[in-house]
Amino acid sequence: MRVEVLLFGGAAAAAKADRVAVEFAGDGRGVAVRDVLRALHEQHPGLRFALPPPDSGRLAVNHDFARGDHTIRPGDEVALVTLVGGG
Amino acid sequence: MRVHPAGVPIESPPTMPLVAAHILEGPITPDAEAAARRAQADRWRALTRGGTVGATLRFEGIVRRAERDPEAGGRERDLVALDYQTYDPMAQRGLETLAASVAERHGLKSILALHSRGRVGVGEVSFVLEVAGAHRAETLAAVADFIDRLKQDVPIWKRAVWAG
Numbered sequence: 001m002r003v004e005v006l007l008f009g010g011a012a013a014a015a016k017a018d019r020v021a022v023e024f025a026g027d028g029r030g031v032a033v034r035d036v037l038r039a040l041h042e043q044h045p046g047l048r049f050a051l052p053p054p055d056s057g058r059l060a061v062n063h064d065f066a067r068g069d070h071t072i073r074p075g076d077e078v079a080l081v082t083l084v085g086g087g
Numbered sequence: 088m089r090v091h092p093a094g095v096p097i098e099s100p101p102t103m104p105l106v107a108a109h110i111l112e113g114p115i116t117p118d119a120e121a122a123a124r125r126a127q128a129d130r131w132r133a134l135t136r137g138g139t140v141g142a143t144l145r146f147e148g149i150v151r152r153a154e155r156d157p158e159a160g161g162r163e164r165d166l167v168a169l170d171y172q173t174y175d176p177m178a179q180r181g182l183e184t185l186a187a188s189v190a191e192r193h194g195l196k197s198i199l200a201l202h203s204r205g206r207v208g209v210g211e212v213s214f215v216l217e218v219a220g221a222h223r224a225e226t227l228a229a230v231a232d233f234i235d236r237l238k239q240d241v242p243i244w245k246r247a248v249w250a251g
Binding site (some may be wrong): 006008009010013060063064084087 | 191240241243
């Protein structure tokens, strides 16, 4: 299963892209948020400065924050929302 | 309608806090702010005339002339503008949810939060937060709480546009 993760701000600047992808073996029915974060750490080391810890960190999944065991399914929109700078 | 002894009509204030939060294109100008308030104009008027507000507090975020550039060893450099990027619609929903949460947590009478998307030049306003409460304590606490949580949870990013 392939999960695309949208990037913004400093993470997008570091990746020189507005998204990155991580790949998973398996039945393709879904993958947990913590596993996506772990894969980002492993497969995109240049983004580590912007990535939260896999077990406690969160991603935006379909525009809501999710963490841990929450399952990301094919077709879900996933975004890395860290290092925000509003206000 | 009840009438104050001084002869001024007293309108019944809203019982729920007034909450308004919007992401607007470009700098927050007086016209843009007035347009954002227009949808709830009657309720704002009832609130201010209802006699329950003892304190209001307004915060404006303004783009400074210079910022430290981490890519230049932290040296201060002149800015032309800041470009604000938002992840939509999560940013709009996040701003609304945060405003409602802060209003409830601090017992506010009203809260207005406006944030820019896109380019905001030096000296222009990119963020407005205005709160009203019965006493100053909750307004001061609410403004600090809102800004702290905005900087953690709402998907808005800024990018410096350097001069020269």
